[in-house]
Amino acid sequence: MAGMADGRAAKGGKPTLRDVAELAGVSSMTASRVLRGDPRASAATRERVQAAADELGYMPNHMARSLRLGEGTGLVGLLVTNLANPFYSQLALGVDSVLAPHGLKTVIANTKQDPVTERELVDDLVARRVDGIVAVPASTDQRHLATAAAGGVPVVLASRPPEGFEADCVLVDDFGGARRATEDLLAQGHRRIGFVGSPRTVYTGTERLKGFTDALDAAGLPVDERYVRQGQKTTGEATLAARELLSLPDPPTALFCSNNRNTIGAYHAIRAAGRSTALTGFDDFELADALGLPLTVVAYDTDQLGRRSAELLVSRIRPADRPPSGKPRRITVPTELVTYNSGGKQVR
Amino acid sequence: MAGMADGRAAKGGKPTLRDVAELAGVSSMTASRVLRGDPRASAATRERVQAAADELGYMPNHMARSLRLGEGTGLVGLLVTNLANPFYSQLALGVDSVLAPHGLKTVIANTKQDPVTERELVDDLVARRVDGIVAVPASTDQRHLATAAAGGVPVVLASRPPEGFEADCVLVDDFGGARRATEDLLAQGHRRIGFVGSPRTVYTGTERLKGFTDALDAAGLPVDERYVRQGQKTTGEATLAARELLSLPDPPTALFCSNNRNTIGAYHAIRAAGRSTALTGFDDFELADALGLPLTVVAYDTDQLGRRSAELLVSRIRPADRPPSGKPRRITVPTELVTYNSGGKQVR
DNA sequence: CTGTTAGCGCGTTCAA
DNA sequence: TTGAACGCGCTAACAG
Numbered sequence: 001m002a003g004m005a006d007g008r009a010a011k012g013g014k015p016t017l018r019d020v021a022e023l024a025g026v027s028s029m030t031a032s033r034v035l036r037g038d039p040r041a042s043a044a045t046r047e048r049v050q051a052a053a054d055e056l057g058y059m060p061n062h063m064a065r066s067l068r069l070g071e072g073t074g075l076v077g078l079l080v081t082n083l084a085n086p087f088y089s090q091l092a093l094g095v096d097s098v099l100a101p102h103g104l105k106t107v108i109a110n111t112k113q114d115p116v117t118e119r120e121l122v123d124d125l126v127a128r129r130v131d132g133i134v135a136v137p138a139s140t141d142q143r144h145l146a147t148a149a150a151g152g153v154p155v156v157l158a159s160r161p162p163e164g165f166e167a168d169c170v171l172v173d174d175f176g177g178a179r180r181a182t183e184d185l186l187a188q189g190h191r192r193i194g195f196v197g198s199p200r201t202v203y204t205g206t207e208r209l210k211g212f213t214d215a216l217d218a219a220g221l222p223v224d225e226r227y228v229r230q231g232q233k234t235t236g237e238a239t240l241a242a243r244e245l246l247s248l249p250d251p252p253t254a255l256f257c258s259n260n261r262n263t264i265g266a267y268h269a270i271r272a273a274g275r276s277t278a279l280t281g282f283d284d285f286e287l288a289d290a291l292g293l294p295l296t297v298v299a300y301d302t303d304q305l306g307r308r309s310a311e312l313l314v315s316r317i318r319p320a321d322r323p324p325s326g327k328p329r330r331i332t333v334p335t336e337l338v339t340y341n342s343g344g345k346q347v348r
Numbered sequence: 349m350a351g352m353a354d355g356r357a358a359k360g361g362k363p364t365l366r367d368v369a370e371l372a373g374v375s376s377m378t379a380s381r382v383l384r385g386d387p388r389a390s391a392a393t394r395e396r397v398q399a400a401a402d403e404l405g406y407m408p409n410h411m412a413r414s415l416r417l418g419e420g421t422g423l424v425g426l427l428v429t430n431l432a433n434p435f436y437s438q439l440a441l442g443v444d445s446v447l448a449p450h451g452l453k454t455v456i457a458n459t460k461q462d463p464v465t466e467r468e469l470v471d472d473l474v475a476r477r478v479d480g481i482v483a484v485p486a487s488t489d490q491r492h493l494a495t496a497a498a499g500g501v502p503v504v505l506a507s508r509p510p511e512g513f514e515a516d517c518v519l520v521d522d523f524g525g526a527r528r529a530t531e532d533l534l535a536q537g538h539r540r541i542g543f544v545g546s547p548r549t550v551y552t553g554t555e556r557l558k559g560f561t562d563a564l565d566a567a568g569l570p571v572d573e574r575y576v577r578q579g580q581k582t583t584g585e586a587t588l589a590a591r592e593l594l595s596l597p598d599p600p601t602a603l604f605c606s607n608n609r610n611t612i613g614a615y616h617a618i619r620a621a622g623r624s625t626a627l628t629g630f631d632d633f634e635l636a637d638a639l640g641l642p643l644t645v646v647a648y649d650t651d652q653l654g655r656r657s658a659e660l661l662v663s664r665i666r667p668a669d670r671p672p673s674g675k676p677r678r679i680t681v682p683t684e685l686v687t688y689n690s691g692g693k694q695v696r
Numbered sequence: 697c698t699g700t701t702a703g704c705g706c707g708t709t710c711a712a
Numbered sequence: 713t714t715g716a717a718c719g720c721g722c723t724a725a726c727a728g
Contacts, residue, residue, distance in 0.1 A: 013418065013500075014477070014499060057495070057498070057499050059471070059474050059475050060475055061475070062475040062476045062477065063411050063476065066411075067411060070361070073411060083437050083440055083441045084434075084438050084651075086432075088437075089431050089432055090432050092437075093430070093432045093458060096456050096458055097458070100458070105455050105456065105457075105472070105476070106455065107423075107453050107454065107455050108426075108440065108444050108455075108456060109453075110445070110448070112445075123407070126407050127408055127409070127410040128411065128422075128453070129362070129409055129410065129411055147405070151362060151407070152362060264634070267638065268638075271638070286635075287635045287638070290615065290619070290638070290639050290640070291635070291638050291640075292638065292639075292640035
């Protein structure tokens with residue numbers, strides 16, 4: 001049972017159609033037909049071929065097949081910066097769950113936030129002839145994606161809009177969510193609110209900062225630059241940034257964070273400071289309800305973000321019904337304000 | 349800039365080597381050589397070919413190439429049950445970070461805990477001629493993986509040993525970690541300790557239960573079946589199971605959970621019960637330090653688990669130096685006991 | 697019902 | 713230095 005099959009396999013590779021055909025005493029064409037369920041084959045040969053295939057443990061070579069048929073590879077690239085971030089892994093699962101039923105497989109392209117790596121990965125995906133790409137590009141320089149798209153590879157952006165080229169995208173209501181969360185803090189009486197967010201080059205960070213400042217403006221409050229910290233990529237960096245804000249002579253009474261990394265980092269800083277500071281952040285996350293201090297988050301369905309993105313992509317890859325109009329589509333996922341405190345979870 | 353290239357591309361696919369060759373007025377062979385950096389080409393033709401390639405936006409077809417070369421596909425399958433579980437996404441990142449420098453790409457195969465899906469996914473990976481598979485199979489029925497391995501596809505198991513066939517694997521010290529954690533609870537004076545764990549079919553769950561019971565045995569304590577709950581796969585299910593234990597007439601004073609899902613679920617049950625119950629769990633996780641009650645976890649390096657697995661796989665795929673002996677290798681990742689409480693983090 | 701021819705895109709081998 | 717032939721594994725299209 002554990003032993004290899006005979007002859008052919010010893011030559012290194014896996015058994016081919018011809019190996020099956022020879023063993024069954026038919027042409028490779030006949031073998032091909034039988035194994036593919038083509039009815040044009042006598043019951044007798046059908047059995048012989050099937051037996052031969054079983055004996056050899058034959059598995060059709062998907063690549064050679066798609067090469068011949070001129071089909072795609074059935075591969076879809078997923079470009080993210082850090083798969084260990086729950087946001088990206090949930091997104092990945094959402095994407096894959098939609099792709100899988102279509103026979104499409106998700107290929108990981110993790111950029112580690114490095115622009116050079118990102119460009120190389122996109123080129124690699126194109127060279128591998130992926131049928132499409134779902135991307136969360138790190139910066140607004142998306143020339144590599146533009147090139148891929150111009151080369152005929154469908155591209156869908158998740159949580160960022162395309163810059164400098166046309167593509168479908170699924171966005172989160174960054175501006176609206178951030179503004180509403182900030183309004184909420186203002187309504188609670190906070191007047192000195194710190195902002196702890198992503199680098200300026202990141203779309204969501206910028207957009208959420210806009211929502212933040214817009215709410216302050218509307219309330220007639222100035223935006224104090226001293227209270228704004230941007231550029232943190234890890235929870236550790238976020239903790240340091242938040243600590244700085246809390247150490248200011250006139251420290252903020254509330255912090256608004258632009259993503260889960262910064263929120264968690266800020267949480268640690270607040271705990272360490274021991275002072276009571278209100279905390280609000282974009283992105284929901286596991287255990288947000290367990291932190292032991294009131295926390296408000298701008299929540300949205302990350303899984304849906306992934307699913308929608310994949311659906312848009314699939315509609316380009318397999319224009320089942322009428323192909324979608326060439327025009328780029330833009331979907332926006334809504335947000336809701338969720339407050340966790342000792343009283344439990346409260347959705348607004 | 350946004351416009352397609354000319355003629356050829358309109359025919360649907362991407363430009364091929366021959367398109368480049370024609371445009372450059374040379375044979376496809378010459379084009380191939382130039383684009384691959386083969387020195388055997390005059391400077392003149394070299395330039396013409398390069399110019400033609402640039403103009404067409406030519407990218408070599410990686411698949412066709414590897415088919416011709418008889419090389420592998422450069423694809424590695426990653427079989428996991430739930431990528432949204434931080435354990436698996438960290439593992440994925442560890443795996444991918446080792447594979448990437450070798451030009452290998454990670455293909456996601458998410459089984460959703462379904463054995464049928466798992467089998468289909470493995471077959472699909474084999475059909476796609478992946479160069480290898482890193483797998484965390486859901487159950488002890490690993491016949492599909494055994495078949496793949498027998499067919500010549502290198503397989504490495506992460507956090508589970510192979511069952512019924514030979515393969516490399518990287519394990520966690522499940523037994524030792526669980527026993528030590530249980531001993532720790534016993535040392536604190538706990539005599540009624542509940543166990544909240546994975547289904548019996550899962551290796552780690554069983555092994556960790558063994559460590560748990562072994563510690564009890566050594567202390568001369570009986571294992572009370574009423575205090576053992578197995579089969580929870582989600583935090584929600586785990587919360588219910590833990591609640592049941594806490595509702596027992598003679599409830600446990602401590603809970604030991606066999607993985608991060610169960611620990612988080614049990615945490616919620618303990619909070620809801622309002623009673624003081626010691627909590628210890630296998631797997632470290634983000635915010636474990638922030639739960640507001642003392643928590644001890646059996647921690648290990650998930651990233652390393654992934655990296656080691658990938659390294660073993662790579663050594664089989666690309667036997668750089670002397671190929672590793674055919675004998676299956678088994679690596680065990682150590683654990684450490686980490687306690688989080690108001691005093692901070694304490695490693696033992 | 698079955699086999700032959702041809703070729704997907706590419707690169708090795710051999711000849712010119 | 714360059715090109716022609718051949719084949720990787722597979723399958724449409726066309727014989728037979």
